[in-house]
Every structure is written in structure tokens, then in C-alpha cells.
Amino acid sequence: MKIAIVEDDINMRKSLEIAMSDYKEFEVKTFKNAKDALKSIDDSFDLIITDINMPGMDGIEFVKALKGKFEIIIMTGNATLQRAIESIHLGVKDFLLKPFDVDTLINAIKREDKIQKVKKTLTQNSDKSSLSGFLGTSKALEATLNIAKKASKTDASILLLGESGVGKEVFASFIHENSPRAKKPFVAINMAAIPDNLIESELFGFEKGAFTDAGEAKVGQFELANGGTLFLDEIGEMPYSVQAKLLRAIQEKEVRRLGSAKSIKIDIRVISATNANLTDKIKSGEFREDLYYRLNTIPLNIPPLREREDEILQIAQKVLEQNCKKYGFTLKSFSDDAQKQLLSYSWPGNIRELISVVERAVILSDNDKITPNELFLEHRGLTKERDIATMEKELIQKVLNSEGGDIDKASEVLGMNKENLAKKIKIYEL
Missing domain, CATH: 1.10.8.60 (Helicase, Ruva Protein; domain 3)
Structure with missing residues (x-):
């Protein structure tokens, strides 16, 4: 198993190198910072172990830059609930609190090694869609689905709001399947998963010779979704320079491939999703207000699992x-x-x-x-009731302070409805 360890503390890094040299089944390469690691990590690595607090690029930014290509273990000496949640949202499987003994780390690595070996033995014809769709039901879910059903009958743009991992793509697919466009294509694209310089060509396509590597023409996602639904996930991550072209495509119902002088008529329904606060992005000049209102004809708030x-x-x-x-x-x-x-x-x-x-x-x-x-x-580090309450209280207090005591803004940042937030404030006497 080939492992990359990213740790800025030289004493910690050397200690891990020495300790893990006893395990011949592991090939370990260490890096003093995330930027050096990004230059060297390739598909030959099986696991990444990284600290969170590092100069330059911290562990969370590093994990985001890896774009889900590797399994990751986070280690940190001063974890907070917010940082733990960030790492979990990004798919991190283990979260180790310093100081830890080497056996704790080795056990975490061996767990991951076993998981990877089992997954590699999986036959190619396994059902990839077996984990799709709604896997349970609750009053909160049914209430949201009722709104989704009503919205699906129209062609209005829908903005799905909610925390990472609540199932926004499942909701988008549900809306499409219950719409008049159900027999037409459903095309999903994640803005956060595409490099900024490729998003425009991915959305709108390009003609042969449009740029250096354009050896042949490519159809964009808008054309592929023609007649059906285009789902734009993580819309808040779309580069500002592309947003004007997206707005024009939606308004004019036509797109133009890169390198072409000819417009192509399209007929699509747009569903977008975000876990970011687009209002704040508008204020900071990162998101166009006119595009926001075009996408947000029908907002649909998806409740987190803790409310379901x-x-x-x-x-x-x-x-x-x-x-x-x-x-x-x-x-x-x-x-x-x-x-x-x-x-x-x-x-x-x-x-x-x-x-x-x-x-x-x-x-x-x-x-x-x-x-x-x-x-x-x-x-x-999140399961003991007393610990959860303490960290939740600290997080709510921190957000309230940052938002000047504005409960509406705090509830949006926390992903918690105002009624629940008001109860927590009363319980914690904030």
C-alpha cells in the first residue's frame, strides 16, 4: 500500500517515518507541505494522510484540491466541530486527534487497506445505481417532496438548497422524472469538480481548432440535455466570467460553441444546487445577482439528516x-x-x-x-452527547457573533431552521 503523509511539523513527520518503517507492507512518502504533495501525488498512491493546520495551503484546501481521487485520513492537534464537519463533507473517512499513538494510525490504515482490497475484488457488473434514490421516508422528507412534485410540473428554474450530502442530485433526478420532460435526457454536472478553465467548454462545447488541443469538435452539456433537464450542482463554484454566458443561454434559449459563430437553439429545464450562501457571494462580487434570480424561481430547502x-x-x-x-x-x-x-x-x-x-x-x-x-x-470525536452539546454550543455562539446576532443569517450559515436554532439558543442560554 503506497501512502503519502503531509505534515509540516518536522518532528512529527520524522517520527511517523521512523515508526512506519517497521511495516514493510507500507510504502511511505512524506511531504512538508500540501503544495509539494500536489506536485508529486499520482494514481500510484492508495491513501493520503494529512494534517489540517499547515502554512500556505491547509489540509481542508488540500483535500478539496484532490477532488475526491484518493481516500484520506485527517490528523490534527486542535480539532473543532466545524473543521471535523468540513472534512466529513469532503469524504474523509477517519479523523485522528493528536496526540495519538502509532497503533491508532496503523489500525486506521489497515482498515482502509482492507476496504480497498474488498472493493478491488468487486465484479465489474455490479449494480452501480443500487445506492441511488430515496432510501427512507420521514415527515420532513415528505413535506419537501410535496413541494418538489408541484414544482416538477412546471418549467420554472429550481434552486436546491441544503448542506452537502443531503441528496440534492437525487432530488433533481426526482423532479426530472416527475416532469413532462421525463423521457428526455437528464444531464448532471458538478461545477466544483471541473477546473475553472474547462467549465465553459464543458457547458457549451467547442468546434475543432477552437484552441490548441481541440483536435475535434465536442458537444456541450447544454446540447446533450436538449429537450430534458440540466442539473448544475455546486453552482456557487461557477467562475464569475462564465456566469454571464450561462445567464444568456437560459434567457435566450441558445448556446454558441467555442470557436463558432453560429448559435444553437436549446430547450432545457435548469435545476441548480448549492450549499453555499449565494447572498454573501453576491455581496462580495463572486456571483451575479441577475443570474441568482433567474435560477431561484422556486427555491427548495432540503432538510439535513438530523432533522429527518x-x-x-x-x-x-x-x-x-x-x-x-x-x-x-x-x-x-x-x-x-x-x-x-x-x-x-x-x-x-x-x-x-x-x-x-x-x-x-x-x-x-x-x-x-x-x-x-x-x-x-x-x-x-463527535458521538458523546456531552461533547456534541459543548461543540454545538460553541459553534452556534461563534456563528451568532459573526452574523451580529442575526438569527436569519445564522440559521442559513448553520443549515438549521430558525425554530430549531431558537430552541438551541434557549437551551444553551446564549
């Missing part, structure tokens, strides 16, 4: 069954204690995190009964 508690065990059970089938295991089940821990955890990474945790537990459990030990939620 009835779904947690339903989703966990469904994902457990699907992964047992997917990896060829006999059907497993959750112990009573595991179920209690699933319900008591706050799920800052929402459904995406729950799916990841259950899949890992299925792979790592040696018996047919999954216990809290296989869930590894305590390793995230």
Missing part, C-alpha cells in the same frame, strides 16, 4: 442489505447498541456520510452482527 431522524435506520438497513449483496456477504444486521449509536450521532455529513459509514462497517465486520466497534463513530 426517522430515515436514519431505514437508510442504514437498506444500505446494509445492498452492500452485503454487492460484496457477496451473507446478510448482516445491526446490534441494538449499533442502532442506538446510529440514532445518537449528529451526521454532519448527512446521507452521504451515513452510506459511507455503513458500507465500511459491512466490509470490516467479521461477524453477521455489526456492533459500534465497526461503525467507528467515536473515532470522529
